[in-house]
Amino acid sequence: MRPRSRAVSDEQKAERRSTILQTALTAFADTAYDELTMDRIAADAGLAKGTLYLYFRSKEEVFLALCEHELGRWFDDLDTALQTRRAEMSINGLVELFAASFAGRPRLLRLLAILHTGLEHNVPYAAALGFKTLLKSRTEATGALLESYLRFLEPGRGAALLIKIYALIIGFEHLSEPSGVVREVLSQPDMELFRVNLQPALLDTLKILLMGLAYEAKYRQA
Amino acid sequence: MRPRSRAVSDEQKAERRSTILQTALTAFADTAYDELTMDRIAADAGLAKGTLYLYFRSKEEVFLALCEHELGRWFDDLDTALQTRRAEMSINGLVELFAASFAGRPRLLRLLAILHTGLEHNVPYAAALGFKTLLKSRTEATGALLESYLRFLEPGRGAALLIKIYALIIGFEHLSEPSGVVREVLSQPDMELFRVNLQPALLDTLKILLMGLAYEAKYRQA
Amino acid sequence: MRPRSRAVSDEQKAERRSTILQTALTAFADTAYDELTMDRIAADAGLAKGTLYLYFRSKEEVFLALCEHELGRWFDDLDTALQTRRAEMSINGLVELFAASFAGRPRLLRLLAILHTGLEHNVPYAAALGFKTLLKSRTEATGALLESYLRFLEPGRGAALLIKIYALIIGFEHLSEPSGVVREVLSQPDMELFRVNLQPALLDTLKILLMGLAYEAKYRQA
Amino acid sequence: MRPRSRAVSDEQKAERRSTILQTALTAFADTAYDELTMDRIAADAGLAKGTLYLYFRSKEEVFLALCEHELGRWFDDLDTALQTRRAEMSINGLVELFAASFAGRPRLLRLLAILHTGLEHNVPYAAALGFKTLLKSRTEATGALLESYLRFLEPGRGAALLIKIYALIIGFEHLSEPSGVVREVLSQPDMELFRVNLQPALLDTLKILLMGLAYEAKYRQA
DNA sequence: AATGAATGAGGATTCATTCAT
DNA sequence: TATGAATGAATCCTCATTCAT
Numbered sequence: 029m030r031p032r033s034r035a036v037s038d039e040q041k042a043e044r045r046s047t048i049l050q051t052a053l054t055a056f057a058d059t060a061y062d063e064l065t066m067d068r069i070a071a072d073a074g075l076a077k078g079t080l081y082l083y084f085r086s087k088e089e090v091f092l093a094l095c096e097h098e099l100g101r102w103f104d105d106l107d108t109a110l111q112t113r114r115a116e117m118s119i120n121g122l123v124e125l126f127a128a129s130f131a132g133r134p135r136l137l138r139l140l141a142i143l144h145t146g147l148e149h150n151v152p153y154a155a156a157l158g159f160k161t162l163l164k165s166r167t168e169a170t171g172a173l174l175e176s177y178l179r180f181l182e183p184g185r186g187a188a189l190l191i192k193i194y195a196l197i198i199g200f201e202h203l204s205e206p207s208g209v210v211r212e213v214l215s216q217p218d219m220e221l222f223r224v225n226l227q228p229a230l231l232d233t234l235k236i237l238l239m240g241l242a243y244e245a246k247y248r249q250a
Numbered sequence: 251m252r253p254r255s256r257a258v259s260d261e262q263k264a265e266r267r268s269t270i271l272q273t274a275l276t277a278f279a280d281t282a283y284d285e286l287t288m289d290r291i292a293a294d295a296g297l298a299k300g301t302l303y304l305y306f307r308s309k310e311e312v313f314l315a316l317c318e319h320e321l322g323r324w325f326d327d328l329d330t331a332l333q334t335r336r337a338e339m340s341i342n343g344l345v346e347l348f349a350a351s352f353a354g355r356p357r358l359l360r361l362l363a364i365l366h367t368g369l370e371h372n373v374p375y376a377a378a379l380g381f382k383t384l385l386k387s388r389t390e391a392t393g394a395l396l397e398s399y400l401r402f403l404e405p406g407r408g409a410a411l412l413i414k415i416y417a418l419i420i421g422f423e424h425l426s427e428p429s430g431v432v433r434e435v436l437s438q439p440d441m442e443l444f445r446v447n448l449q450p451a452l453l454d455t456l457k458i459l460l461m462g463l464a465y466e467a468k469y470r471q472a
Numbered sequence: 473m474r475p476r477s478r479a480v481s482d483e484q485k486a487e488r489r490s491t492i493l494q495t496a497l498t499a500f501a502d503t504a505y506d507e508l509t510m511d512r513i514a515a516d517a518g519l520a521k522g523t524l525y526l527y528f529r530s531k532e533e534v535f536l537a538l539c540e541h542e543l544g545r546w547f548d549d550l551d552t553a554l555q556t557r558r559a560e561m562s563i564n565g566l567v568e569l570f571a572a573s574f575a576g577r578p579r580l581l582r583l584l585a586i587l588h589t590g591l592e593h594n595v596p597y598a599a600a601l602g603f604k605t606l607l608k609s610r611t612e613a614t615g616a617l618l619e620s621y622l623r624f625l626e627p628g629r630g631a632a633l634l635i636k637i638y639a640l641i642i643g644f645e646h647l648s649e650p651s652g653v654v655r656e657v658l659s660q661p662d663m664e665l666f667r668v669n670l671q672p673a674l675l676d677t678l679k680i681l682l683m684g685l686a687y688e689a690k691y692r693q694a
Numbered sequence: 695m696r697p698r699s700r701a702v703s704d705e706q707k708a709e710r711r712s713t714i715l716q717t718a719l720t721a722f723a724d725t726a727y728d729e730l731t732m733d734r735i736a737a738d739a740g741l742a743k744g745t746l747y748l749y750f751r752s753k754e755e756v757f758l759a760l761c762e763h764e765l766g767r768w769f770d771d772l773d774t775a776l777q778t779r780r781a782e783m784s785i786n787g788l789v790e791l792f793a794a795s796f797a798g799r800p801r802l803l804r805l806l807a808i809l810h811t812g813l814e815h816n817v818p819y820a821a822a823l824g825f826k827t828l829l830k831s832r833t834e835a836t837g838a839l840l841e842s843y844l845r846f847l848e849p850g851r852g853a854a855l856l857i858k859i860y861a862l863i864i865g866f867e868h869l870s871e872p873s874g875v876v877r878e879v880l881s882q883p884d885m886e887l888f889r890v891n892l893q894p895a896l897l898d899t900l901k902i903l904l905m906g907l908a909y910e911a912k913y914r915q916a
Numbered sequence: 917a918a919t920g921a922a923t924g925a926g927g928a929t930t931c932a933t934t935c936a937t
Numbered sequence: 938t939a940t941g942a943a944t945g946a947a948t949c950c951t952c953a954t955t956c957a958t
Contacts, residue, residue: 145364202366209374219386
């Protein structure tokens with residue numbers, strides 16, 4: 029292969045990095061993380077495998093960066109949607125807002141589900157620190173926004189709520205993506221109990237959680 | 251290696267199977283699933299590798315059986331504890347009851363966290379069906395028990411509650427077990443937000459969930 | 473499994489041995505030698521695996537005995553057919569006679585094709601000696617018969633002719649049983665050259681061989 | 695292991711591929727196909743095992759390529775020898791020509807003997823197709839050459855003759871390479887019948903075959 | 917004699933990562 | 938910077954055979 033034009037300026041380099049991430053995201057749509065090879069990503073991106081390692085130090089770092097990026101977009105959407113609101117929100121309103129933020133982001137939800145078992149291994153300290161630092165600041169910022177719209181949410185509990193939502197995403201994502209034989213088993217009529225539909229399950233539980241928080245607040249006051 | 255005494259009777263065979271599971275469980279305590287080899291389990295159990303395959307058809311089947319077994323014991327405890335109660339339970343009472351049931355079962359929680367990504371692959375249909383069938387019947391039975399102690403839980407919602415709890419277990423298990431560098435990162439003072447302690451996090455969220463359900467029931471009546 | 477009735481008398485033992493061979497032969501009809509396990513044979517025969525080893529010392533010995541048996545029946549047929557003839561035979565007559573002897577014996581031909589690579593390994597000296605001794609006496613006897621019907625076959629050349637026929641069987645058997653992808657490749661229209669039909673190919677070549685021998689004899693006389 | 699110098703140009707890569715094949719051929723001289731491991735070939739070639747898989751997709755593909763290569767050289771020799779001739783050839787002349795072509799190629803003959811049972815498995819369709827296509831074109835070309843030198847060979851029968859020769863090679867190769875105990879058995883004085891010497895047996899039968907074809911042609915004319 | 921539980925050797929293959937060019 | 942050839946660790950599973958019961 030003829031070497032691709034060189035990315036010299038920082039801007040060009042950022043663009044190339046971005047290309048790699050976009051390629052990985054696209055490939056991830058139809059291939060599980062474990063089945064997705066660096067070879068495939070390089071080929072899809074029209075780059076040599078070695079080039080990937082100029083921009084990322086490991087496969088995990090690629091997907092961690094991808095996760096970071098997609099999380100960033102998710103927070104952007106969420107923050108924008110929240111800031112559009114004028115006054116206090118109802119629980120239902122918030123749930124709908126979350127519903128909208130999840131829609132069209134199946135790959136983000138899948139990335140979160142493997143984040144702790146797959147992506148946070150084999151990355152340098154700096155990368156992990158960067159990721160967590162960013163995640164923290166955005167979680168806190170959005171958490172604070174939530175607090176301002178939900179009266180029952182005491183100061184500092186917005187971020188904690190988001191952590192709970194992470195857990196729910198991971199959990200329901202696992203439950204909703206059975207693989208191989210299990211899919212077959214679950215297709216039996218009497219296995220309806222285990223047929224989990226990600227979005228409804230997630231949103232239903234989120235709503236209950238919010239109601240619980242509201243109740244708790246009221247209860248505490250009394 | 252000198253052949254171990256033969257398991258001839260059904261009882262002896264059940265015992266040997268049990269030995270293998272116990273060995274796997276013990277080894278799993280200090281080694282991640284991926285790092286745990288069939289070689290290791292065989293050696294620990296004082297058996298030849300081939301013998302393992304006489305009792306289980308694959309590594310996954312070993313751990314699926316283990317999961318099944320541990321889940322069974324968990325349900326046993328839970329059912330016993332519930333049946334001991336006379337009358338209606340408070341939310342706090344139930345949370346404590348769950349707390350007691352989780353205590354001393356860190357490996358079950360870890361097994362559940364990898365159940366869907368690791369264990370349900372490479373297993374024959376029959377094994378998967380058996381597992382799910384058992385899990386279903388116990389989930390429904392314990393779900394029904396829950397319904398009888400929690401006034402706000404409508405008929406049929408007990409099992410659904412347990413599904414939510416599975417999701418919470420999986421999610422918080424992932425959040426609470428950072429690995430390698432991430433552990434280091436999270437040990438920084440300002441990373442407190444992400445330092446998740448499994449039991450408290452799980453129980454706290456469970457309590458909120460239960461309150462939400464209670465609130466929802468009251469709300470619906472009104 | 474309840475132990476099968478014991479074979480005590482020599483006759484009973486011979487019968488059991490025969491059962492095993494018949495079972496192996498039947499199983500061999502639809503399964504390649506390598507894919508055929510001792511487990512399968514034992515199960516099909518309604519015996520325990522260990523019992524097989526009371527009658528044969530190895531898998532190879534089972535199939536060597538099977539080959540011996542089937543060869544015996546083939547020689548029986550051949551000899552009978554030859555002895556029925558009164559006078560000298562034509563080449564075509566002999567070819568037809570061979571054709572009849574091969575018909576209904578696809579498994580014998582397949583056994584011969586793996587005899588040297590598979591069956592003659594891992595057998596005790598005595599078994600190999602017995603097999604070869606029997607094969608020799610029958611080859612020589614039938615060879616002699618052939619000599620008496622084919623004028624052009626000089627004394628001692630009948631057995632040599634049979635050896636050539638063994639070689640042809642092995643060779644064409646290999647050519648006629650492509651496996652997997654190759655079968656696909658050969659199904660292409662332009663690959664007709666390699667589509668070998670065992671019986672016709674074998675008999676055609678045999679006829680030419682006999683003509684060559686006849687020609688050689690005539691030529692030598694002149 | 696220190697990485698071997700890199701094969702960058704196509705020429706260098708072809709050379710490395712060639713090195714691997716040569717190494718395999720050399721190792722094959724003293725080790726049976728089944729006993730020959732990829733580990734051994736890699737070590738002998740001074741390469742990492744993974745490197746082998748850069749050039750061939752499986753062990754079978756290595757040996758199929760080897761077979762293709764050796765067959766190519768054999769056809770080259772045969773064609774050259776044939777084209778050197780001016781006029782019609784005698785049967786004896788042709789047999790000698792074949793004798794010369796086989797001499798020094800014991801490994802090709804052994805490869806042919808395992809081609810159908812061993813090498814044509816586990817190979818991608820394209821590889822099998824390529825092999826068969828090449829073999830077909832060379833078989834037809836050399837077949838046509840044979841037709842031009844052997845008056846009695848009707849058009850189109852040259853390739854068919856070569857197919858018969860393949861069968862003979864496979865068959866006699868098997869007969870001539872007894873293994874283990876059988877070799878011992880055959881070393882007994884009275885087992886002379888089964889002591890097959892590859893070259894003489896092959897050439898003798900080939901000669902008879904050619905005479906048969908000649909006879910058949912003459913017979914048909916009359 | 918019959919059983920069947922236990923043994924354990926044995927090898928191809930993938931793919932993230934490196935580094936010479 | 939870009940390339941892509943080279944590396945090599947790492948592990949599951951089968952199945953003929955044995956031998957205690």
